[in-house]
Amino acid sequence: MFPLKAAAMGLFCCTLSACAQQPTPPLDSQQVRIEQRTSMPLEQLRAYRLNGELVRSLRFPDLPPGSHELQVRFQFEVPGGGQRNGGRLESRERTCILGLSHDDFRAGQQYQIYAERRGWQPAAWLLNPEGERLTRARIIRCGPGL
Numbered sequence: 001m002f003p004l005k006a007a008a009m010g011l012f013c014c015t016l017s018a019c020a021q022q023p024t025p026p027l028d029s030q031q032v033r034i035e036q037r038t039s040m041p042l043e044q045l046r047a048y049r050l051n052g053e054l055v056r057s058l059r060f061p062d063l064p065p066g067s068h069e070l071q072v073r074f075q076f077e078v079p080g081g082g083q084r085n086g087g088r089l090e091s092r093e094r095t096c097i098l099g100l101s102h103d104d105f106r107a108g109q110q111y112q113i114y115a116e117r118r119g120w121q122p123a124a125w126l127l128n129p130e131g132e133r134l135t136r137a138r139i140i141r142c143g144p145g146l
Helices: 002-019
Strands: 033-038 044-050 066-078 092-105 110-118 121-127 133-136 138-143
Touching (some): 033 044, 066 121, 092 110, 092 121
Parallel strands (some): 033 110
Antiparallel strands (some): 092 138, 110 121, 121 133
């Protein structure tokens, strides 16, 4: 019985360690990094497309400097838009695809896409390393399950 418990515990620990977030490596001085941040902890902002190509990760890869077209998938909760449960309306999630273009990403710099919910609509900006707004995102489309 003991070897079975030890094997199960070992498998559990290996599975748990696979879920741990890997530390971000230092930024190469010849590359650009794009971080993503939201205004609320339960909101999700994920990389979607880079220069028209689907991104198969939650984050954008480090990029060469220059011009880039970025798309993100922003998922947020909309209060009062869901089903009635015990006399009160429950919230539901909404997902939007947002697009940003910037022509002057500079090597060695770390930029940030910041997104927040404004009622039923999203708002997002590209921020430079000093936190200044460079460009506002455009809404490409929104829906309950994009």
